[in-house]
Amino acid sequence: MKCSKCDNKAIIKIPYSNLALCKDHFIEWFEKRFERIVDKYKMFENSKKIAVAVSGGKDSTTLLHLMKKLSEKKGFEIIGINIDLGIDMGKQYSSKSTEFALKNFEMLGVKYRIVRIKERYGFTIDDAKHKIKRPVCSTCGLVKRYTLTEVAEEEGADTIVTGHNLNDMAQFIMAGYFNGDVRDLARLDIITPPEKGYRVMKVKPLFLIYEKEILTYALVKGIPFLYDSCPHTFRVGGVTQDTIRRKLEELEETIPGYMLMLVENFINKIQPALKEKYIKEEELGHCKICGRPTTKDREICSFCAVRLKMTGQTVNIK
Amino acid sequence: MKCSKCDNKAIIKIPYSNLALCKDHFIEWFEKRFERIVDKYKMFENSKKIAVAVSGGKDSTTLLHLMKKLSEKKGFEIIGINIDLGIDMGKQYSSKSTEFALKNFEMLGVKYRIVRIKERYGFTIDDAKHKIKRPVCSTCGLVKRYTLTEVAEEEGADTIVTGHNLNDMAQFIMAGYFNGDVRDLARLDIITPPEKGYRVMKVKPLFLIYEKEILTYALVKGIPFLYDSCPHTFRVGGVTQDTIRRKLEELEETIPGYMLMLVENFINKIQPALKEKYIKEEELGHCKICGRPTTKDREICSFCAVRLKMTGQTVNIK
Secondary structure (H helix, E strand, O other), X not given: OEOOOOOOEOOEEEHHHOEEEXXXXXXXXXXXXXXXXXXXXXXXXXXXXXXXEOOOOHHHHHHHHHHHHHHHHHOOEEEEEEEEOOOOOOOOHHHXXXXXXXXXXXXXXXXXXXXXXXXXXXXXXXXXXXXXXOOHHHHHHHHXXXXXXXXXHHOOOOEEEOOOOHHHHHHHHHHHHHHOOHHHHHHOOOEEOOOOOOOOEEEOOOOOOOHHHHHHHHHHOOOOOOOOOOOOOXXXXXXXXXXXXXXXXXXXXXOOOXXXXXXXXXXXXXXXXXHHHHOOOOOEEEOOOOOOEEEOOOOOOHHHHHHHHHHOOOOOOO | OEOOOXXXXXXXXXXXXXXXXXXXXXXXXXXXXXXXXXXXXXXXXXXXXXXXXXXXXXXXXXXXXXXXXXXHHHOOEEEEEEEEOOOOOOOOHHHHHHHHHHHHHHHHOOEEEEEEHHHHHOOOHHHHHHHOOXXXXXXXXXXXXHHHHHHHHHOOOOEEEOOOOHHHHHHHHHHHHHHOOHHHHXXXXXXXXXXXXXXXXXXXXXXXOOHHHHHHHHHHOOOOOOOOOOOOOOOOOHHHHHHHHHHHHHHHHHOOOHHHHHHHHHHHHHHHHHHHHHOOOOOEEEOOOOOXXXXXXXXXXXXXXXXXXXXXXXXXXX
């Protein structure tokens, strides 16, 4: 198979664009595609300092490399944030993750913070697994979001970017169409504005990029990343989420561009209708422990509830 | 495998309800389920005379049998309508369809009309295939909708029911999520109110019933129906529609109830939001040839445009 743009051997097919590309032309095409998406969705128009959440996997390390390049072009600042969640399960998952994040921070010479939640909050995700009633992946998501936001604010960032890719998005959307959680669907933003009174917005710059393309980019660019999946994976939704993802990937093989169209049509056409119908501007209250925004009628936020249960401590009372 | 309700051998599994049923209990369960859906969605609350569109296939013949039973219970009148579309293609498809429809009308002793579009309008679907630019399945859909509505009105019916099943609905919805035709999705009603100034509404009473269950019911009840598919099948959407349907059926095997939830959540939660955002009450004009409603700025309706092209005649000028 020859590259569509030169005589070299193609290393990847992009069936939905009817392209086959050699290494160099793929890198060029991929980076341009990333920039076009960023521009089309006006992702960083007002961003001055962007925190890049780096877990050490292929998506977030690739995102870090792309954001580094973009920061030089557009003139914003970036800082890498890695959260050591304390997931071990006999596989040193978190310490390996942090190792790979660190390799990339140093390789690119970007400023970074490594945050160990055991030190910062007094418990690990592994500790929480049996002590907290919600599924461990849900606790982990909560802890990551909370920590990222807090640390990004400490660092003076105005934007957080995360590595959710197209396959992730397509899976969330199809699961939402199936289970009917229209409020979750309405809130599945690619650009989440800051909470009232705060200034950090969240962006998913890879939301239209296929997992396969990200993986290929990471490999050909020699980006060091952790192959392992989290040992806790698939505890939320279980078989269902996994099956939906596989079927979407099969659909993609027969109908190239299926996921792309599913996600773009969702973001551009379906979600706006769901937002209008189902999301009312909620009045928020403040958590009595940490002071961050929470549902109006709650005394303390979900994160502080978890932390209190795990440690008996409420160190940060404001 | 034993029936969940008695000691007889089960003939079908209903995995999403965790049931296995023998012939008699399946028939009882199926008919109850049909009635519950009719009641839940208040399908025939104001119906006095219902036209049942019968193509002769498993869905529409089963629907006829169910509607006959329901008419005795609820006290409305029914009339069967079969349209001979003039599809032959060397397989006598339309004449066989009509034969099976007729068998069922006579078997049940229901009043009926058989409408041959060649006699009524001067052309057949086979004729239209090469002469009309739109895909033949699209022309056919247009002709069927037009004819059904006209004939139902002539017969004084206030309601038309059609045999679209759950698998059909799930396929339409997934195709819509993929191709982003939000206005089509918004209009994919299970109960379509009459056009302004008219009185015939359209209902899809089988929209929550799996194809497999309908087929099983038709078989165990000895309902005569035509197995053949239309020789023109899959000319609209082609491979895409077919692939989507197969993937949905595979998803259903791993996640029992997938299609059911996809369709119910669409109808109850997603579609209302799409209607609010995308459908404005359109002012309709009237076709200069047949007088029926059409888009405001058009002189003649799509049906009369096809007919004019096919026959050069405009017999019904009003």
